[in-house]
Amino acid sequence: MTRAIVVGGGVAGPVAAMALQRAGIEATVHEAHAGPAGDVGAWLGVQVNGLDALRAIDAERAVAEVGFPTPVIEFRSWTGKVLGALPTSGPGGDVGLSMRRSDLYRAIHAEALRRGVTVRYGSRLVDARSTDSAVTAVFADGTVESADLLVGADGVRSAVRALVDPGGAAPRFVPVLNTAGYSEHVLPGAEVGRLTMVFGRRSFAGYLAAPSGGTWWFANPPLTREPSAGEVAATSDAEWRARLHDLHRGDRSPVLSLVEATPGPLRGWTTYDVPTARRWSAGRMVLIGDAAHATSPAAGQGSSLAVEDAVVLARCLRDLPLPTALQAYEGLRRQRAERVVAQGFRTSSAKSPPAVGRVVRDLLMPVVLRRRDPQAWVRAHSVDWDAPAVPA
Numbered sequence: 001m002t003r004a005i006v007v008g009g010g011v012a013g014p015v016a017a018m019a020l021q022r023a024g025i026e027a028t029v030h031e032a033h034a035g036p037a038g039d040v041g042a043w044l045g046v047q048v049n050g051l052d053a054l055r056a057i058d059a060e061r062a063v064a065e066v067g068f069p070t071p072v073i074e075f076r077s078w079t080g081k082v083l084g085a086l087p088t089s090g091p092g093g094d095v096g097l098s099m100r101r102s103d104l105y106r107a108i109h110a111e112a113l114r115r116g117v118t119v120r121y122g123s124r125l126v127d128a129r130s131t132d133s134a135v136t137a138v139f140a141d142g143t144v145e146s147a148d149l150l151v152g153a154d155g156v157r158s159a160v161r162a163l164v165d166p167g168g169a170a171p172r173f174v175p176v177l178n179t180a181g182y183s184e185h186v187l188p189g190a191e192v193g194r195l196t197m198v199f200g201r202r203s204f205a206g207y208l209a210a211p212s213g214g215t216w217w218f219a220n221p222p223l224t225r226e227p228s229a230g231e232v233a234a235t236s237d238a239e240w241r242a243r244l245h246d247l248h249r250g251d252r253s254p255v256l257s258l259v260e261a262t263p264g265p266l267r268g269w270t271t272y273d274v275p276t277a278r279r280w281s282a283g284r285m286v287l288i289g290d291a292a293h294a295t296s297p298a299a300g301q302g303s304s305l306a307v308e309d310a311v312v313l314a315r316c317l318r319d320l321p322l323p324t325a326l327q328a329y330e331g332l333r334r335q336r337a338e339r340v341v342a343q344g345f346r347t348s349s350a351k352s353p354p355a356v357g358r359v360v361r362d363l364l365m366p367v368v369l370r371r372r373d374p375q376a377w378v379r380a381h382s383v384d385w386d387a388p389a390v391p392a
């Protein structure tokens, strides 16, 4: 195996290309858009397990430079009462980072380019065929390319997944909307890097004081019915503000003051996950990241799992022939990823329960969080790059 085509220049794609390069496989990344993803007001966490996987290929520093440590996640009820707190640290003592989504993408792309990875922007895969000896990819601009392997890192609406698993289930609607922003408001006494999650009476939200001043926030308005295509994107700034005002009015939290001090336009997006794909590979095509197992943002793990996949896949391809390498990769990844997706869906669905459920949660949560950290097993994952991969 000497050459791979990587479809998708999000998080998983460029990291896979860097990891494959370390494994002695030359990879070209094809990204449908004209550049790395822009900023839609979204920020995210790269967790210690994701940082560990980046460290395995010496790419952690590039990401760490655009983020800031976020050691604690605190949970509050709508009354302002603290329900508990969880650390973001892993077994090694380092902590999760928060960053703008666009900064993460830019940092990963810059690092891949610095290492000599070729990234073709504006290159959208439309078809691919796998034979015993090669895989051939067809792009919307008419370009045709062949390689030994095609890696589908093309996100939740993956075209490669449709080729690997024709007739597979469509992504599942997660019953919350997302909106987020960067507020100029500085909360008195706020601790930089302490992420506060608020179980509002009608909507879930979170906020985080940033080191540069100001406060980053997000909100998850519940939405039980799946909106029609374009409906959420067409929601205006004024409509988002009015909706957030209705949902958070009366909660004892700073969410509304943060929204007010956020330059517009506010935008929002729907969430879909992929609880299970029947196949992760077919012939010389394989899925990684959201294409294989998109998770709701509630898990806080989308980018971290994507990075883990990329590095583990490269390690398997370094040490094992096809198709054993792809089976070994799936064997190492599927159960873990699907468990995180299931946990994220449950968390998203439980964000705005009715009144009785709220009371029970507010009573139980402090007890549960004192006894058990439900995310500890996710963060404890580590990739041993030097250990030889073995067949599944």
Ligand SMILES: Cc1cc2nc3c(=O)[nH]c(=O)nc-3n(C[C@H](O)[C@H](O)[C@H](O)COP(=O)(O)OP(=O)(O)OC[C@H]3O[C@@H](n4cnc5c(N)ncnc54)[C@H](O)[C@@H]3O)c2cc1C
Binding pocket: 007, 008, 009, 010, 011, 012, 013, 030, 031, 032, 033, 037, 040, 042, 043, 044, 045, 101, 123, 124, 125, 126, 153, 154, 155, 156, 157, 158, 159, 269, 288, 289, 290, 291, 295, 297, 300, 301, 302, 303, 306
């Ligand atoms: C708007 C938005 C906001 C998000 N906010 C958060 C958040 O706040 N917190 C969080 O944890 N996660 C968030 N996520 C999810 C997180 O970004 C993903 O879990 C993570 O990036 C997974 O990486 P990936 O590379 O698998 O997929 P992606 O990052 O989605 O990358 C896939 C890439 O493939 C490209 N592509 C798609 N089809 C083709 C094709 N046919 N040919 C070529 N290229 C193609 C896309 O343009 C994209 O660049 C968000 C995602 C989106 C889209």
